[in-house]
Amino acid sequence: MYQLYIANKNYSSWSLRPWILLSQLGLPFEEIIVPFTDTNWDSFRSFSPSGKVPCLTDGEITVWDSLAIAEYLAEDHPEIWPESREARTWARCASAEMHSGFNALRNTCPMNVGIRVRPHQHSEALLKDLARLSELWEQGLNLFGGHFLAGKKFTAVDAFFAPVAFRIQSYDLPVSPAAKAYTERLLNLQSMMEWEEEALKEVWREEEHERETQEVGIILQDLRA
Numbered sequence: 001m002y003q004l005y006i007a008n009k010n011y012s013s014w015s016l017r018p019w020i021l022l023s024q025l026g027l028p029f030e031e032i033i034v035p036f037t038d039t040n041w042d043s044f045r046s047f048s049p050s051g052k053v054p055c056l057t058d059g060e061i062t063v064w065d066s067l068a069i070a071e072y073l074a075e076d077h078p079e080i081w082p083e084s085r086e087a088r089t090w091a092r093c094a095s096a097e098m099h100s101g102f103n104a105l106r107n108t109c110p111m112n113v114g115i116r117v118r119p120h121q122h123s124e125a126l127l128k129d130l131a132r133l134s135e136l137w138e139q140g141l142n143l144f145g146g147h148f149l150a151g152k153k154f155t156a157v158d159a160f161f162a163p164v165a166f167r168i169q170s171y172d173l174p175v176s177p178a179a180k181a182y183t184e185r186l187l188n189l190q191s192m193m194e195w196e197e198e199a200l201k202e203v204w205r206e207e208e209h210e211r212e213t214q215e216v217g218i219i220l221q222d223l224r225a
Helices: 013-024 040-044 065-078 085-100 103-108 124-144 156-171 177-187 190-200 207-216
Strands: 001-007 029-031 055-058 061-063 113-121 217-222
Touching: 013 065, 013 156, 013 190, 029 177, 055 065, 055 177, 055 217, 061 065, 061 124, 065 085, 065 156, 085 124, 085 156, 103 124, 124 156, 156 177, 156 190, 177 190, 207 217
Parallel strands: 001 029
Antiparallel strands: 001 055, 055 061, 113 217
């Protein structure tokens, strides 16, 4: 059975990607949570060569990057990516863009599932990222005609954008109506609701993540335990 090492569900957007992918597709795995701490690099190095999460182990094989995890899983589970070559290619491009881009969105609005924030302002860089996000999501929904980005089935490209749905919810970010509807679709998935429920129960607090969130704007609600 796969073992998936993740960090706090409230904060760890990278952990969510393979977790939601495995969960939503019904692939069995063992979840191992290692919370963020001041010494997390040393503790994470005990299972992850990069000292970061997520990290997947499969027997003697270790996979320590979220995109690499998706590709590794796809070798045995082709449903990870869409069936058609066109949709599969688009999905890989969109996933890679998320993996390496949208820096203003990530840096300005760190994932913090349990809070609701009114941002002080929306920078030009953030608005540019949100416009591109809406454009990309609408393109996938229109091209492949499904409830998900690359067709009727949830695939890896949806998993890669799952943390963005939590960011849109937490910071009430302005996106197009179609992107907002897709956000709600993701948030209402059973696996996403389970992740959120477990994130809200966590009592761990990590100072840097909390500081970053407080700098964004006024905290309206904290729904965490």
